[in-house]
Amino acid sequence: MERVGVLSGYLRGSEAIxxxxxxxxxxxxxxxxPIPLYVHDERFYDRVLTQGxxxxxxxxxxxxxxxxxxxxxxxxxxxxxxxxxxxRDWRIAVSWLRAQLLNLxxxxxxxxVAHAHYxxxxxxxxxxxxxxxxxxxxxxxxxxxxxxxxEHKLELVCRKLDLGPGDHVxxxxxxxxxxxxxxxxxxxxxxxxxxxxxxxxxxxxxxxKGLPVEIHVMDYRAPxxxxxxxxxxxxxxxxxxxxGTKNYRTFMQIAREAxxxxxxLLLHTIGRTGWCDSVEPWxxxxxxxxxxxxxxxxxxxxxxxxxxxxxxxxxxxxYDRTLMAWNANFERAILENDPRIPASDRFRRMxxxxxxxxxxxxxxxxxxxxxxxxxxxRGVRPVxxxxx
Amino acid sequence: MERVGVLSGYLRGSEAIxxxxxxxxxxxxxxxxPIPLYVHDERFYDRVLTQGxxxxxxxxxxxxxxxxxxxxxxxxxxxxxxxxxxxRDWRIAVSWLRAQLLNLxxxxxxxxVAHAHYxxxxxxxxxxxxxxxxxxxxxxxxxxxxxxxxEHKLELVCRKLDLGPGDHVxxxxxxxxxxxxxxxxxxxxxxxxxxxxxxxxxxxxxxxKGLPVEIHVMDYRAPxxxxxxxxxxxxxxxxxxxxGTKNYRTFMQIAREAxxxxxxLLLHTIGRTGWCDSVEPWxxxxxxxxxxxxxxxxxxxxxxxxxxxxxxxxxxxxYDRTLMAWNANFERAILENDPRIPASDRFRRMxxxxxxxxxxxxxxxxxxxxxxxxxxxRGVRPVxxxxx
Numbered sequence: 001m002e003r004v005g006v007l008s009g010y011l012r013g014s015e016a017i018x019x020x021x022x023x024x025x026x027x028x029x030x031x032x033x034p035i036p037l038y039v040h041d042e043r044f045y046d047r048v049l050t051q052g053x054x055x056x057x058x059x060x061x062x063x064x065x066x067x068x069x070x071x072x073x074x075x076x077x078x079x080x081x082x083x084x085x086x087x088r089d090w091r092i093a094v095s096w097l098r099a100q101l102l103n104l105x106x107x108x109x110x111x112x113v114a115h116a117h118y119x120x121x122x123x124x125x126x127x128x129x130x131x132x133x134x135x136x137x138x139x140x141x142x143x144x145x146x147x148x149x150x151e152h153k154l155e156l157v158c159r160k161l162d163l164g165p166g167d168h169v170x171x172x173x174x175x176x177x178x179x180x181x182x183x184x185x186x187x188x189x190x191x192x193x194x195x196x197x198x199x200x201x202x203x204x205x206x207x208x209k210g211l212p213v214e215i216h217v218m219d220y221r222a223p224x225x226x227x228x229x230x231x232x233x234x235x236x237x238x239x240x241x242x243x244g245t246k247n248y249r250t251f252m253q254i255a256r257e258a259x260x261x262x263x264x265l266l267l268h269t270i271g272r273t274g275w276c277d278s279v280e281p282w283x284x285x286x287x288x289x290x291x292x293x294x295x296x297x298x299x300x301x302x303x304x305x306x307x308x309x310x311x312x313x314x315x316x317x318x319y320d321r322t323l324m325a326w327n328a329n330f331e332r333a334i335l336e337n338d339p340r341i342p343a344s345d346r347f348r349r350m351x352x353x354x355x356x357x358x359x360x361x362x363x364x365x366x367x368x369x370x371x372x373x374x375x376x377x378r379g380v381r382p383v384x385x386x387x388x
Numbered sequence: 389m390e391r392v393g394v395l396s397g398y399l400r401g402s403e404a405i406x407x408x409x410x411x412x413x414x415x416x417x418x419x420x421x422p423i424p425l426y427v428h429d430e431r432f433y434d435r436v437l438t439q440g441x442x443x444x445x446x447x448x449x450x451x452x453x454x455x456x457x458x459x460x461x462x463x464x465x466x467x468x469x470x471x472x473x474x475x476r477d478w479r480i481a482v483s484w485l486r487a488q489l490l491n492l493x494x495x496x497x498x499x500x501v502a503h504a505h506y507x508x509x510x511x512x513x514x515x516x517x518x519x520x521x522x523x524x525x526x527x528x529x530x531x532x533x534x535x536x537x538x539e540h541k542l543e544l545v546c547r548k549l550d551l552g553p554g555d556h557v558x559x560x561x562x563x564x565x566x567x568x569x570x571x572x573x574x575x576x577x578x579x580x581x582x583x584x585x586x587x588x589x590x591x592x593x594x595x596x597k598g599l600p601v602e603i604h605v606m607d608y609r610a611p612x613x614x615x616x617x618x619x620x621x622x623x624x625x626x627x628x629x630x631x632g633t634k635n636y637r638t639f640m641q642i643a644r645e646a647x648x649x650x651x652x653l654l655l656h657t658i659g660r661t662g663w664c665d666s667v668e669p670w671x672x673x674x675x676x677x678x679x680x681x682x683x684x685x686x687x688x689x690x691x692x693x694x695x696x697x698x699x700x701x702x703x704x705x706x707y708d709r710t711l712m713a714w715n716a717n718f719e720r721a722i723l724e725n726d727p728r729i730p731a732s733d734r735f736r737r738m739x740x741x742x743x744x745x746x747x748x749x750x751x752x753x754x755x756x757x758x759x760x761x762x763x764x765x766r767g768v769r770p771v772x773x774x775x776x
Contacts, residue, residue, distance in 0.1 A: 140771075141773060273692075273693070273696060274692035274693040275693045295688075295692065296688035296691060296692060296697055297685055297688040297689050297692055299688075300683075300684035300685040300687075300688045301685050303684060304661075304662035304683065304684060304685055305661070305662040305663045308661060308753060308754055308757070309684055309700070309702060309757070310702055311700070311701065311702060312697070312699070312700030312702075313699065313774075314697060314698055314699060314700075314772065315771055315772075315773075316767075316771070317768075317769070317770040317771020317772070318771055320770065320771075363769075363770070364767070365696060365764075365766065365767020365768070365769055366696055366766050366767050369696070369697070378753065378754050379704075379752070379753020379754050380705075380753070381705070381751075381753055382705040382708065382751065383528075383703055383704070383705020383706055383708075384702065384703075384705070385529060385703075385776070386701075386776065387776075388773070388774065388775075388776055
């Protein structure tokens with residue numbers, strides 16, 4: 001942070017600018033107003049102005065500020081588009097300074113933290129995700145609890161694909177096996193799940209014991225995958241975010257090839273609007289390294305000439321509620337001194353900021369989206385009716 | 389047709405090739421089999437091989453062949469992809485010959501016929517479309533008659549946009565005013581409809597008398613359109629097919645500009661899969677001159693950075709049923725000597741081939757699609773729930 005400190009003389013009046021800009025969204029520093037923000041370290045102002053969203057998130061991790069409603073705070077910032085409302089001459093200075101500061105972001109300390117997400121292990125996620133162990137958006141229209149909403153999501157996928165005992169389903173990115181288990185139990189379908197995570201696979205196998213479910217540690221591009229088919233149905237729930245733009249077409253081609261003549265694919269993925277950045281630097285650094293969210297057009301281009309698009313369901317508003325429920329589980333576990341939550345305060349602040357700022361982003365509706373697409377190999381006859 | 393006649397010596401064995409190819413789809417020439425096809429003129433074989441789908445349609449208009457189930461005939465041809473199954477050396481000859489023959493298609497006789505569609509007048513369409521006068525795909529899941537299914541489609545649009553007395557709706561391509569009337573009557577919304585057809589506008593005004601509906605003869609690009617807004621809701625039902633690829637973005641920009649802050653747009657349009665031609669030459673010539681159907685990507689590119697995509701509903705299978713119902717009305721009117729149907733036999737054969745081959749194309753599912761998209765200016769909060 002030394003370099004930021006050096007700049008503070010240059011960035012005269014940064015506190016006033018930050019205060020005035022936040023006030024546009026009814027955010028008051030130092031208490032009062034609907035969303036009070038408490039600044040513990042005066043370097044906060046320079047850091048936010050020079051590093052933008054990245055500095056905002058990282059300075060929270062560093063304990064430079066606090067807020068009781070981070071979700072509402074970030075929501076208001078997005079909603080009022082505060083970044084664009086920083087005075088114009090400031091924005092020019094900021095973008096120049098940000099370029100100077102980009103090298104800071106490759107510091108080894110941060111890179112170290114980046115792996116934390118995937119090294120957290122099954123127990124940590126069990127504490128946060130609840131009974132269903134489902135790490136993707138739930139479906140809330142007829143649910144009142146997280147577990148119910150996750151179950152409804154998994155059932156919705158089964159209904160959209162009209163699963164039955166005659167089906168052999170490929171689950172690309174099967175996670176801890178929640179979908180495989182529910183689909184096999186309730187519809188009689190046979191399920192082959194693949195994941196690149198050995199701990200997930202071990203959990204999933206245990207979770208699906210006694211059911212017609214096979215779990216493999218395997219990349220979706222592995223040649224063995226095609227040999228296990230053809231599959232009457234393919235699902236991919238919350239894995240496409242890790243595929244990467246340049247591999248979308250490959251993903252779709254493999255799905256098409258792995259599918260039987262009357263096959264269908266259900267893709268459940270976060271998407272983004274075209275005016276929203278592919279991924280925020282803070283998220284890329286601390287939460288989802290190499291995660292990329294597709295736009296509408298990136299998806300349609302990958303589908304074109306391979307599938308008939310049967311339905312495109314959007315319910316990003318439900319991700320807000322899902323993330324808030326995960327955060328509630330997380331905070332409760334902390335209060336209860338649950339040993340499954342890492343003790344590091346910096347980790348806890350990072351995780352809280354991730355869950356709540358993502359909730360805010362889905363709440364704002366103009367940035368991140370949640371999409372379920374149903375695609376078919378040659379068109380469902382006579383007509384596809386998508387349940388909701 | 390003289391030039392086709394000249395080629396028949398060159399195209400030796402064309403009858404055998406056509407017979408063998410059709411047999412692959414269980415189509416038997418001269419009776420027998422599930423779909424008998426009766427050839428009245430031996431030049432049919434050369435014409436189909438050299439002119440493909442164009443010659444197939446035009447030779448039907450000329451009375452060279454007949455079939456009791458043109459819809460099933462075309463469906464089977466599409467389903468079995470017969471064009472690609474013509475022997476390879478033939479296909480090479482055919483594509484060369486087709487290029488030679490393309491000039492034939494600019495014959496003034498055909499160009500004359502092209503205008504027939506739009507010159508047919510309100511009475512003709514009333515005979516075909518039934519009580520609702522709605523010339524777009526109906527919605528059949530809970531309907532048993534065409535009128536019911538059309539009403540359900542219009543109601544579905546009202547529900548998807550959550551219309552109420554506080555709304556001011558812009559209807560781009562309002563046709564004979566069916567949507568404007570139903571929306572105003574049942575939801576209390578105020579509707580401004582625009583059409584480029586003066587006869588349609590006259591009919592629509594009469595149809596909507598006494599309701600808060602205004603109808604203008606106006607292009608969607610007219611500056612007056614924006615002055616009549618902003619509109620809380622915009623609908624465009626079955627008009628986008630005439631917009632043209634290069635204008636999609638303009639259409640969307642105008643819709644966005646004409647819309648209030650929480651505005652929504654419902655776009656109801658025929659689409660096509662990427663492996664399907666933009667428009668068949670026969671259709672372009674005789675039915676929809678300059679009609680172009682968008683692909684998924686052509687649509688998403690036009691939406692990107694302007695709207696949040698809330699829902700993408702696909703129900704092309706319902707267009708099969710709609711077209712069959714229109715054809716049934718048309719054939720009944722002919723049997724009853726309804727004076728609203730033009731007397732020309734060539735026109736009647738053209739119209740029948742249009743309705744039934746379109747039904748076939750929707751039945752095949754891999755070519756033409758019917759899409760309803762719901763787009764919003766800044767995302768519906770907290771979440772958009774699309775009715776079905």
